[in-house]
Amino acid sequence: SYELTQPPSVSVSPGQTASITCSGDKLGDKYVCWYQQKPGQSPVLVISEDKKRPSGIPERFSGSNSGNTATLTISGTQAMDEADYYCQAWDSSTAGVFGTGTKVTVL
Amino acid sequence: QVQLVQSGAEVKKPGASVKVSCKASAYTFTSYGINWVRQAPGQGLEWMGWISAYNGKTNYAPKFQGRVTMTTDTSTTTAYMELRSLRSDDTAVYYCARSLQAAGTGFDYWGQGTLVTVSS
Numbered sequence: 001s002y003e004l005t006q007p008p009s010v011s012v013s014p015g016q017t018a019s020i021t022c023s024g025d026k027l028g029d030k031y032v033c034w035y036q037q038k039p040g041q042s043p044v045l046v047i048s049e050d051k052k053r054p055s056g057i058p059e060r061f062s063g064s065n066s067g068n069t070a071t072l073t074i075s076g077t078q079a080m081d082e083a084d085y086y087c088q089a090w091d092s093s094t095a096g097v098f099g100t101g102t103k104v105t106v107l
Numbered sequence: 108q109v110q111l112v113q114s115g116a117e118v119k120k121p122g123a124s125v126k127v128s129c130k131a132s133a134y135t136f137t138s139y140g141i142n143w144v145r146q147a148p149g150q151g152l153e154w155m156g157w158i159s160a161y162n163g164k165t166n167y168a169p170k171f172q173g174r175v176t177m178t179t180d181t182s183t184t185t186a187y188m189e190l191r192s193l194r195s196d197d198t199a200v201y202y203c204a205r206s207l208q209a210a211g212t213g214f215d216y217w218g219q220g221t222l223v224t225v226s227s
Contacts, residue, residue, distance in 0.1 A: 048213030096154035
């Protein structure tokens, strides 16, 4: 089965840039989405189709995808960005796969 | 605004079945599909499957094939997910989430989640 691997945790200082990676075989050939989930809440879509920001998502969130790695970048990180982040892609049989998740801590 | 409102928490015994509903509003129900995603306590997200609200076509994750059934009722704009032969490791929050296509597009609206507890 297809697997997506993320670092368990990322720490960032307020105002700095946080980069969260998502690795999978030939991931660059697939569309990747990213979700933010805060404790006790439902996930929120922050990036779709590699780099599209849904309405209402701040410009500081951006995405890229190439080779075997997709990256979610949070520029000028704010305390409110502290959350778990999950990448998602679809395998060859169109089954959805989520990444292992990354906890972002804003120190 | 677009809303997905799920049914309330359930407690089930091992071997039983559970059926969770997801009531959609404020959009054209048949223009989108509904995904089901679950999250065990303290764990990550797990995709269970997708159903087209247009024609009822389904795509289930291999792990749940044979044990899950997803349906929709266009007259009430409600999606359902039934999971059978429950085990303790099925204890999780179950979410419904809207997507434009079966694959490739993100889940742009999510329900509030339904906690299903499986315990003897």
